[in-house]
Amino acid sequence: xxxxxxxxxxxxxxxxxxxxxxxxxxxxxxxxxxxxxxxxxxxxxxxxxxxxxxxxxxxxxxxxxxxxxxxxxxxxxxxxxxxxxxxxxxxxxxxxxxxxxxxxxxxxxxxxxxxxxxxxxxxxxxxxxxxxxxxxxxxxxxxxxxxxxxxxxxxxxxxxxxxxxxxxxxxxxxxxxxxxxxxxxxxxxxxxxxxxxxxxxxxxxxxxxxxxxxxxxxxxxxxxxxxxxxxxxxxxxxxxxxxxxxxxxxxxxxxxxxxxxxxxxxxxxxxxxxxxxxxxxxxxxxxxxxxxxxxxxxxxxxxxxxxxxxxxxxxxxxxxxxxxxxxxxxxxxxxxxxxxxxxxxxxxxxxxxxxxxxxxxxxxxxxxxxxxxxxxxxxxxxxxxxxxxxxxxxxxxxxxxxxxxxxxxxxxxxxxxxxxxxxxxxxxxxxxxxxxxxxxxxxxxxxxxxxxxxxxxxxxxxxxxxxxxxxxxxxxxxxxxxxxxxxxxxxxxxxxxxxxxxxxx
Numbered sequence: 001x002x003x004x005x006x007x008x009x010x011x012x013x014x015x016x017x018x019x020x021x022x023x024x025x026x027x028x029x030x031x032x033x034x035x036x037x038x039x040x041x042x043x044x045x046x047x048x049x050x051x052x053x054x055x056x057x058x059x060x061x062x063x064x065x066x067x068x069x070x071x072x073x074x075x076x077x078x079x080x081x082x083x084x085x086x087x088x089x090x091x092x093x094x095x096x097x098x099x100x101x102x103x104x105x106x107x108x109x110x111x112x113x114x115x116x117x118x119x120x121x122x123x124x125x126x127x128x129x130x131x132x133x134x135x136x137x138x139x140x141x142x143x144x145x146x147x148x149x150x151x152x153x154x155x156x157x158x159x160x161x162x163x164x165x166x167x168x169x170x171x172x173x174x175x176x177x178x179x180x181x182x183x184x185x186x187x188x189x190x191x192x193x194x195x196x197x198x199x200x201x202x203x204x205x206x207x208x209x210x211x212x213x214x215x216x217x218x219x220x221x222x223x224x225x226x227x228x229x230x231x232x233x234x235x236x237x238x239x240x241x242x243x244x245x246x247x248x249x250x251x252x253x254x255x256x257x258x259x260x261x262x263x264x265x266x267x268x269x270x271x272x273x274x275x276x277x278x279x280x281x282x283x284x285x286x287x288x289x290x291x292x293x294x295x296x297x298x299x300x301x302x303x304x305x306x307x308x309x310x311x312x313x314x315x316x317x318x319x320x321x322x323x324x325x326x327x328x329x330x331x332x333x334x335x336x337x338x339x340x341x342x343x344x345x346x347x348x349x350x351x352x353x354x355x356x357x358x359x360x361x362x363x364x365x366x367x368x369x370x371x372x373x374x375x376x377x378x379x380x381x382x383x384x385x386x387x388x389x390x391x392x393x394x395x396x397x398x399x400x401x402x403x404x405x406x407x408x409x410x411x412x413x414x415x416x417x418x419x420x421x422x423x424x425x426x427x428x429x430x431x432x433x434x435x436x437x438x439x440x441x442x443x444x445x446x447x448x449x450x451x452x453x454x455x456x457x458x459x460x461x462x463x464x465x466x467x468x469x470x471x472x473x474x475x476x477x478x479x480x481x482x483x484x485x486x487x488x489x490x491x492x493x494x495x496x497x498x499x500x501x502x503x504x505x
Contacts, residue, residue, distance in 0.1 A: 002022070002091060003022050005083040005087040005090075005105060009075060009079065009080075009120070010124060012331075012339050013256060013339065015124045015128075016073060017104070018070075018073075018075065018080070019067075020080060020083040022065070022067075024062045025062060027062070029063065030063050031059070032066065033045055033068075034066070036075060037075045038076045038290075040077065041077070041078075044080055047078075048081060050111045051081075051113045052088070052113075052160075055161055057094050059092065064092070066084055074336075078118060079106040079118040082106060083105040083106065085109060086164075103135045104133045106124060106138060107137075113161065114159055115139045117141030119255060119258035121146050121260075125146040125152065126252070128152065129151055135155070136153065137157060138156055140156040142260075144176070144265030148178060153175040191234070193233045194409045195208075195407060196409070198406060199227075199400050199402070201395070203500075204220060208232075210388060210480050210484070212238045212239045212412075213484055214419075214434050215436040216345070217347070217348075217388070218346070218347045218387070218390070219348045219383075219389040219390070220232065220348070221351070221389065222391060223351065226394055229307060232347045235345075236270045236271075236302065238409050239303075239416065240416065240420055242269065242301070247266065249341065250267045251267045253298060254267055254298065257293045257297075271298060272303050273299040274305045275295050277306075277308050279295065281313075281316050282294070284316050284320070285319050285329050286331055286340055291331040291333060293340045296342040297341060299344035301344075304345065304346050305348075306346065307348075307349045309350040309378060311377075318379065320346070320385075321382065321385065328340065352375075358371055383503050387476065389503035419480065419483040426446065435477075435480045435483070436480075440468070448490065449475075449491075449495065450490065450491055453494065456492050456495045456499075457471075457495055460474070460499050474495070478494045
């Protein structure tokens with residue numbers, strides 16, 4: 001007998017439906033599997049055989065052939081165990097069901113029949129709904145993740161016997177229901193990192209506000225203990241909350257990376273990624289035999305914080321060049337090219353010299369050559385891609401002990417939200433969301449300056465010998481500053497403030 005089970009897989013961020021075709025016929029007893037499979041997929045044969053034996057549904061002495069279609073798509077992972085097992089039972093007439101044509105199954109099988117969690121569930125379920133699938137059966141571990149997609153029935157199971165009962169109608173099972181409003185309310189609590197805890201450093205606070213309002217890259221430079229990490233950690237708290245679309249986008253990346261589980265089934269807050277400076281290129285951009293998302297993709301629509309920026313290996317920093325411009329990363333393999341989103345906000349922190357105390361010559365003993373050599377670890381092209389650079393000084397004890405209330409993250413966020421509302425109206429109907437997204441050809445259209453501001457721009461361009469990219473970034477930062485002040489046109493004071501945040505040695 002022939003039967004067909006619907007399953008799914010991912011290639012990069014793209015999901016695809018897989019037809020698990022099973023034929024059971026008389027002949028020499030054998031269990032063949034074909035369809036361009038990796039080693040772990042082929043191992044499903046033994047997992048399925050033993051799991052069915054242990055639930056007293058042993059495979060009969062038939063010639064069983066399993067084909068995973070389409071054959072040109074490479075099959076990876078363990079998610080095909082469950083559909084193969086159900087397909088074998090249906091083809092050998094161990095179970096009868098009329099629900100297989102409209103049901104998608106994914107899950108790994110344990111030798112005792114337990115159904116275990118797999119990665120990539122969220123994009124697969126979303127794609128299944130788009131293709132008209134009415135029902136999905138998932139591991140219990142992934143059920144919340146799958147239920148995040150509204151409009152499709154999602155069942156969570158912990159054992160293959162539960163799957164059989166659902167398909168044959170023998171058990172009373174209800175699809176899992178997820179109230180998205182309550183989920184977002186439960187995850188909308190204020191962050192424990194608040195700007196009211198940061199004393200002084202008003203220029204750095206202002207730079208962080210501008211960066212959050214326009215999604216600009218930021219470099220903080222100052223001595224140890226000046227508060228660089230404190231400010232960086234608080235930037236997600238002044239950024240706008242995730243929209244449903246962004247939540248789905250980020251959660252899909254984490255799903256493909258295998259970072260979601262029963263305790264964290266989706267991402268409702270902007271992540272803050274803080275890798276150590278010993279990170280490898282592959283961990284930064286993604287890769288592996290089966291390419292997975294790297295740190296920059298996990299920081300999509302969020303903050304990637306690189307502390308001790310010059311200490312990162314130069315080759316690791318240089319791989320950021322293309323993603324910072326194109327906002328995607330492509331990983332090429334012989335069989336396919338995998339594309340992952342990488343629209344992150346880079347926040348970097350650096351000491352001004354090897355000892356960290358320049359320009360305090362009472363403490364800093366570094367020579368000019370030492371300082372130049374240290375700063376030059378960050379290449380010119382990378383610095384050219386950073387929109388804002390803020391120099392920070394050490395906080396003196398008098399300022400630290402002042403009994404003044406610093407501005408909270410909530411106050412800063414209210415201004416950021418107003419600026420973002422201006423951008424939302426300006427870019428309605430376009431692919432842009434933030435000022436930092438503006439492509440060079442659209443800069444003149446969206447970054448209109450008054451005559452005096454234009455003259456100031458020309459002088460700054462000539463004096464600082466800016467590249468065209470740096471010139472456009474200066475204009476886009478000016479646009480964000482103008483938005484924070486609810487100004488339709490970029491004024492001279494906006495350009496001058498933006499120029500204060502250009503990097504100079």
